[in-house]
Amino acid sequence: MKACISPWPEINRPKKVAGGELKRFPDRLFAVPPRIAKGFVPGVNAESYLEDNRLWKKHVNSYKRINQLIGTERYRNMMDMNAGLGGFAAALESPKSWVMNVVPTIADKNTLGVIYERGLIGIYHDWCEAFSTYPRTYDLIHACGIFSLYQDKCKVEDILLEMDRILRPEGAVIFRDDVDVLNKVKKVASGIRWDTKIFDHEDGPLLPEKILVAVKQYWVGSDSDGI
Structure with a gap:
């Protein structure tokens, strides 16, 4: 196991904290993490x-205007598919929910350590x-830029079907991406019986980045299904 563990820097004083001292939660949610302060x-x-x-406080406030259930007990288990520095989860500041912060293995920056230092939970995938x-x-599920990130890696349909599998009935998905990408996503999402609606960026309709909100419905069979 030792070969898989990155050791902390050595310290020369008993009261010094290796790697940098962390603030108590919840202050550590927004305090500058030691590995960023040290340029790691x-x-x-x-x-x-x-x-x-x-930026993420601004985005989350916009999400709450679109979906007033965010921050309530209705959404207890949440996921950020492309968590970055963990800004979405931190901006929620909701004791009624928790967020699984996923750092894609193909992301430009390895930010999982920052997520942990903020007192959040995360994983590579x-x-x-x-x-x-x-x-x-x-x-x-929150999906910011995930389809732009994977557009040359795998199909939109495959990612959406996996999201459908892990999303509970009447659960919601918030997509944030370029409008051309979201139009493709919307077409497939409607095909798997999600209710979808596209909203303009918080800063106005002229920006190419848009927000797509989808809600997974119960699949109810028609009378002809049993014939």
Whole structure:
């Protein structure tokens, strides 16, 4: 096991914390994580981290205007398919729910350590493969840029069918992506009997990035199904 574990830096004082001291929860949700403060995440510094926090608070406030059930007990088990720095989960600030933060294995940056330092839970995963749902499925899935990330890797249909499998009936999905990508997603999502609706970006209709909200319905057979 030792070969698989990255050791903390050595310390020379008893009260010094290897890797950097973490604040108590919930303050650590928004405090700059030690590995960012120390420059261990390429391309991310304290300023860009704080800006990411501000951006996701803005996005989540927009989501709550679209779906007022976000932050309530209705959505207890949630997932962020492309979690980045964990900004979506942190911005929720809801004690009534928890978020599984997934860092795609093909993501540009390895941010899982940042997610853990924020006091959140996370995992690596390749969305071209099945996701282990033991012991739970999910009430809400957040998918920001996931289809743009995987557009040359695997089919839209395969990812959506996997999402349908792990999403509970009457569960919701929030997609955030380029409008051309979302139009393709909407077509397939309607084919698997999700109710879908596209909303403009928070900053106006002229931006190419849009929000697609989908709700999974119960599959109820018609009278002809038994004939």
